[in-house]
Amino acid sequence: MANERKLRILVAKPGLDGHDRGARVIARALRDAGFEVIYTGCHQTPEQIVQTALQEDVDMIGLSILSGAHNYSFPRIMELLKENNAEDIVVVGGGIFPLEDIPKLKAIGIREIFTPGSKLDDIIKWVRENVKPRKAAA
Amino acid sequence: MEIVEQVLRGDVRAVARLLRDIDDQVPSTRSILKELYPYTGKAYVVGFTGPPGAGKSTLVDQITAYYRRIGKTVAIIAIDPTSPFSGGAILGDRIRMQRHFLDKDVFIRSVATRGHFGGLTKSTHDMITVFDAMGKDIIIVETVGVGQGEVEIADCAHTTIVVSVPGLGDDIQAIKAGIMEIGNIFVVNKADREGAKKTVQELRTILDMGRRFRMDIGEMDDWEPPIVETQAHKGIGIDELCDAIERHKAYLTAQKPEQFRKVMLKRTLHQFSETLRDELFKEMVRRIERRGDTLESIAERIFQKELDPYSVSRQLIKEEFISHEQ
Ligand SMILES: Nc1nc2c(ncn2[C@@H]2O[C@H](COP(=O)(O)OP(=O)(O)OP(=O)(O)O)[C@@H](O)[C@H]2O)c(=O)[nH]1
Ligand SMILES: [Mg+2]
Numbered sequence: 001m002a003n004e005r006k007l008r009i010l011v012a013k014p015g016l017d018g019h020d021r022g023a024r025v026i027a028r029a030l031r032d033a034g035f036e037v038i039y040t041g042c043h044q045t046p047e048q049i050v051q052t053a054l055q056e057d058v059d060m061i062g063l064s065i066l067s068g069a070h071n072y073s074f075p076r077i078m079e080l081l082k083e084n085n086a087e088d089i090v091v092v093g094g095g096i097f098p099l100e101d102i103p104k105l106k107a108i109g110i111r112e113i114f115t116p117g118s119k120l121d122d123i124i125k126w127v128r129e130n131v132k133p134r135k136a137a138a
Numbered sequence: 139m140e141i142v143e144q145v146l147r148g149d150v151r152a153v154a155r156l157l158r159d160i161d162d163q164v165p166s167t168r169s170i171l172k173e174l175y176p177y178t179g180k181a182y183v184v185g186f187t188g189p190p191g192a193g194k195s196t197l198v199d200q201i202t203a204y205y206r207r208i209g210k211t212v213a214i215i216a217i218d219p220t221s222p223f224s225g226g227a228i229l230g231d232r233i234r235m236q237r238h239f240l241d242k243d244v245f246i247r248s249v250a251t252r253g254h255f256g257g258l259t260k261s262t263h264d265m266i267t268v269f270d271a272m273g274k275d276i277i278i279v280e281t282v283g284v285g286q287g288e289v290e291i292a293d294c295a296h297t298t299i300v301v302s303v304p305g306l307g308d309d310i311q312a313i314k315a316g317i318m319e320i321g322n323i324f325v326v327n328k329a330d331r332e333g334a335k336k337t338v339q340e341l342r343t344i345l346d347m348g349r350r351f352r353m354d355i356g357e358m359d360d361w362e363p364p365i366v367e368t369q370a371h372k373g374i375g376i377d378e379l380c381d382a383i384e385r386h387k388a389y390l391t392a393q394k395p396e397q398f399r400k401v402m403l404k405r406t407l408h409q410f411s412e413t414l415r416d417e418l419f420k421e422m423v424r425r426i427e428r429r430g431d432t433l434e435s436i437a438e439r440i441f442q443k444e445l446d447p448y449s450v451s452r453q454l455i456k457e458e459f460i461s462h463e464q
Pocket of ligand 2: 194195196230231280
């Protein structure tokens with residue numbers, strides 16, 4: 001009779017700009033897909049994001065970016081996850097990225113990049129197919 | 139058990155995973171909780187309840203800063219509603235607590251109600267057990283911000299704080315029956331708004347009425363719930379609120395040991411009854427399944443009016459729990 005395991009997702013917004021409309025839209029879409037979404041607001045440092053992910057035991061981190069801060073924050077987040085033995089957490093990015101940056105981001109372990117053209121339905125579908133809730137302890 | 143050691147050591151990852159398993163009702167968590175239970179009883183639990191958007195998270199953030207200044211370690215359980223349509227949830231209380239994210243002595247956990255009524259989650263009391271065993275000095279619980287009937291927090295917290303704001307309605311209807319009885323401290327937040335004084339007065343009147351009523355029936359205790367005006371987003375009135383919490387704690391722990399015993403017993407009774415109810419239900423479901431039946435198929439027969447819920451429940455209990463034992 002164990003409850004079904006719910007996917008837990010952190011939606012975070014690193015960087016300095018304070019526009020989080022995109023992040024809110026995706027948070028709502030993920031909720032409507034039946035996931036539990038931890039939403040922490042703007043101006044998050046990589047350290048804050050990783051600490052939150054660990055305390056909340058999330059399966060996935062979705063990073064929303066507008067201002068090009070990904071060149072610093074994405075690698076740093078991946079590094080911190082590694083330091084904390086938490087590489088099993090799936091990390092994806094969403095927002096505006098120069099095309100030539102995308103392969104570089106994938107090379108450091110960002111699993112997928114969603115650009116402004118991505119449909120919400122496709123994002124949800126991707127999540128369902130690629131992210132599974134962590135197994136419960138025996 | 140290794141996990142028990144890890145929790146006692148304060149291992150963040152291990153605790154975070156255990157909390158998840160508890161929330162998901164993984165059966166093996168029962169034996170872990172059993173091992174942790176002897177290490178509990180030291181933490182002080184403070185509960186915040188009140189309508190949506192009243193400023194609960196902002197107050198929790200401020201109170202956490204206070205406890206950290208005096209060197210206490212803190213755990214926060216922040217509850218938000220599950221959407222009844224999708225089963226998903228947006229857990230956004232952390233937005234107000236960002237300054238504590240990097241503090242190793244503050245552990246914040248966001249949880250969704252998942253259909254539980256009462257203001258808490260099914261898992262709240264067990265999560266308190268984990269944080270208590272982990273050695274957190276203070277555990278702060280923010281209830282889900284809905285309605286008025288959410289009084290379960292009073293069965294979990296040592297000090298319950300009821301938050302309201304000016305202008306909730308023509309009068310204080312928004313925090314009426316039930317909620318008034320459980321508050322050890324009342325906060326009128328957003329005191330920068332018009333009508334704060336009026337709200338304080340109305341609260342005072344209701345509290346006095348309740349006091350007289352309790353006096354008449356001889357159920358008087360001598361704690362008079364203070365009403366504190368705050369502007370949480372600016373940190374105004376927070377010292378007074380912290381002072382009120384400390385006074386209530388001192389009242390319970392130092393002045394009134396018999397009151398403290400009562401609160402501790404009430405908390406224990408709540409946790410015990412919830413666990414017993416849960417275990418009994420799960421045991422019954424197991425037995426029904428062993429008979430080759432399911433809850434759903436029984437419901438189907440009830441729906442077809444072949445059975446009725448009252449007799450079938452009694453019948454199952456009789457067959458499974460009573461006649462079996464003889
Ligand atoms: N004007 C004013 N705004 C405040 C005050 N305290 C908090 N707020 C604002 O009120 C809004 C809601 O505050 P929260 O702390 O999130 O309220 P909450 O009760 O936790 O909300 P839920 O968890 O959604 O029920 C935020 O925008 C705060 O900045 C205050 O004293 N005055
Ligand atoms: Mg809140």
